[in-house]
Amino acid sequence: MPVVFMFLLGAxxxxxxxxxxxxxxxxxxxxxxxxxxxxxxxxxxFIIVHTLFFISLAIESSIYFNEWKPSHFLLLFSIFTALQLFRVWCILSLGKYWNTRVIVIPGHEIVAKGPYRFFKHPNYWVVFMEFIIISLLFQAYATAIIFPVLHLLLLRVRIPIEEKALNQFSAADQF
Structure with a gap:
């Protein structure tokens, strides 16, 4: 495997x-x-799925990875870079409120800046796209199908929990 491949995966x-x-x-x-x-x-x-993603990525790409075609690599790496910038925007917009867990602090306002001004849960969209783009970048095509689907299944549980927690928080704050 190319050194760039190992460096990118490690990064x-x-x-x-x-x-x-x-x-x-x-x-x-x-x-x-x-x-x-x-x-x-x-x-x-979430921990299990994300860990298995990297294991699947490493195994599948070690079996099927072929040379990167410069045009494909450049396109996928550009999309990956844009996703990372969007991820950083999400994290910086939430600041100390950003977390991988659903945690609500009573008496604090719900953050509605950065990408959160435009739509809810933008970081979940980034993760979904990363599962696809990173897998394609490493030529792990089964991983590119399986893990976005698993992510969506997890979000079917996660988003209602998060919405309920935030709605309860907002409702409690109005009194």
């Missing part, structure tokens, strides 16, 4: 690990302010 995994460190620090910050977590039982499935 993506490192990025995810750093995000988990940031999420953990933000979780502690939220708890110190009375934050409450919702839907704790489904969180492990």
């Amino acid at each position: 993506i995994i490192l990025q995810r690990l750093v995000e988990l460190i940031v999420a953990n620090a933000n979780r502690k910050w939220a708890y110190e302010r009375g934050g409450r977590e919702y839907g704790e039982s489904h969180y492990k499935w």
Whole structure:
């Protein structure tokens, strides 16, 4: 496998690990302010799916990866880069409120800036697209199909929990 391939895979995994460190620090910050977590039982499935994604990506690409065609690589890498910039915009827009868990802090306003001004849950869209683009970038075509579907199944559980928690929070704040 090309060195660029291993470097890119390592960089993506490192990025995810750093995000988990940031999420953990933000979780502690939220708890110190009375934050409450919702839907704790489904969180492990996100960890499992994301871990299996990287395992699947590594295995499938080690079997099927062929040379990158410069035009395909440039297109997919450009989309990947745009997704990373969008991901950073999502995280910076939420600031300390950004987390990989559903945590609501009583008395705090719901963030409605950055991409959150335009639509709900933009980071979930980024993850969905990343599962596709990263898989295609590494020529892991089965992974490109399986993991976006698993992500959507998880979101069928996650988004209603998050919406209910935020709606309860908003309703409680109005009184």
